[in-house]
Amino acid sequence: MKKWEEKLRQITPYVPGEQPDFPDMIKINTNENPYPPAPGVEKLLKEMDTKKLTLYPNPGAKLLVDELSKQYNIAPERIFVGVGSDDVLGMIFMTCFSSDKPILFPDITYSFYDVWADLFRVPYKRMPLDENFCIKKEDYLGENGGIVLANPNAPTSIAVGLDFIEDIVKNNQDSIVVVDEAYIDFGGESAFPLLEKYENLLVVQTFSKSRSMAGMRIGYAFGSERVISAIYAVRNSYNSYTMNYPSIVCGAEALKDVAYFKECTAKVIATRERMKKELAELGFSFPDSKTNFLFATHESVPAVELFEMLREKRIFVRYFKTPRIDNYLRITIGTDAQMDRVVEVLKEYLEKR
Numbered sequence: 001m002k003k004w005e006e007k008l009r010q011i012t013p014y015v016p017g018e019q020p021d022f023p024d025m026i027k028i029n030t031n032e033n034p035y036p037p038a039p040g041v042e043k044l045l046k047e048m049d050t051k052k053l054t055l056y057p058n059p060g061a062k063l064l065v066d067e068l069s070k071q072y073n074i075a076p077e078r079i080f081v082g083v084g085s086d087d088v089l090g091m092i093f094m095t096c097f098s099s100d101k102p103i104l105f106p107d108i109t110y111s112f113y114d115v116w117a118d119l120f121r122v123p124y125k126r127m128p129l130d131e132n133f134c135i136k137k138e139d140y141l142g143e144n145g146g147i148v149l150a151n152p153n154a155p156t157s158i159a160v161g162l163d164f165i166e167d168i169v170k171n172n173q174d175s176i177v178v179v180d181e182a183y184i185d186f187g188g189e190s191a192f193p194l195l196e197k198y199e200n201l202l203v204v205q206t207f208s209k210s211r212s213m214a215g216m217r218i219g220y221a222f223g224s225e226r227v228i229s230a231i232y233a234v235r236n237s238y239n240s241y242t243m244n245y246p247s248i249v250c251g252a253e254a255l256k257d258v259a260y261f262k263e264c265t266a267k268v269i270a271t272r273e274r275m276k277k278e279l280a281e282l283g284f285s286f287p288d289s290k291t292n293f294l295f296a297t298h299e300s301v302p303a304v305e306l307f308e309m310l311r312e313k314r315i316f317v318r319y320f321k322t323p324r325i326d327n328y329l330r331i332t333i334g335t336d337a338q339m340d341r342v343v344e345v346l347k348e349y350l351e352k353r
């Protein structure tokens with residue numbers, strides 16, 4: 001190793017799901033939404049004044065923040081926006097976790113949490129889910145440097161209720177508690193109402209799943225003014241202009257179309273509920289998903305075998321070669337037609353095997 005090489009930062013990065021690009025593929029591996037963004041977004045992009053791109057965007061992404069403020073009925077000072085919730089969560093880790101005590105999150109959860117903890121040198125402890133992949137509340141009632149919970153959790157798809165979250169927030173008023181609600185619009189119960197009572201709570205959401213805009217990279221957090229301003233101070237010490245102009249205007253536009261948003265999430269939920277029945281008939285079992293994916297295991301065929309078989313048919317699902325979950329597939333809910341094809345392929349394979 002050369003001398004300078006010893007000075008390089010060593011880190012194991014987060015590995016996102018692959019992004020294959022075949023015209024005929026069924027891509028149900030990264031929990032994207034199968035429906036297009038709100039129609040107003042397409043119109044805006046087609047008519048966009050590119051002269052605007054010569055200027056720096058508004059550093060506070062005012063248009064987007066004001067629309068979030070209006071739609072969710074919360075003061076703009078209590079909203080942080082970022083480049084996807086990954087950026088928002090990263091900034092939260094940087095700002096809110098500086099204790100010597102470990103931050104806590106489940107052993108099976110969004111696999112970016114331990115990467116950020118390593119990157120920002122935050123000590124952490126991964127608390128094992130129980131044998132049914134449920135979060136054990138008592139694990140989060142001791143001393144800690146902060147708490148991060150995805151609700152619904154990923155990749156398990158399991159949601160906990162508001163009382164469960166409130167108990168954890170109430171018993172941890174000396175720490176920041178982050179609830180990552182990437183999938184909340186597909187049937188979970190948001191911790192949003194608790195923001196009135198607890199200054200130490202942060203609720204993080206994204207446009208990537210329920211608003212069909214993963215490619216735009218928009219995420220946001222709601223919290224107390226004190227915490228949100230601290231996160232902005234850190235962000236502004238790193239990069240003042242994270243939100244680009246197209247994301248700001250398209251994000252604001254998407255928020256206005258409440259009817260379209262409700263229609264799309266309802267369609268995904270309906271397809272998910274139908275898929276629960278169809279996959280169960282094929283011998284799969286899974287937790288009761290409140291997300292836009294199913295976390296499924298088969299009674300006799302190994303997950304990795306099904307993963308490879310589907311791949312050959314250009315059906316991309318997610319497989320984690322990770323202890324405890326290496327016999328599960330994470331299957332994003334696509335359109336009805338896509339899911340019919342998935343069922344057809346699985347059925348044919350299972351019958352012949």
Ligand SMILES: *Cc1c(COP(=O)(O)O)cnc(C)c1O
Nearest residue numbers: 084085086110154182206208219
């Ligand atoms: C998808 C996802 C995110 C990140 O989404 P962005 O595209 O960065 O907004 C964060 N947390 C969980 C649990 C997710 O599934």
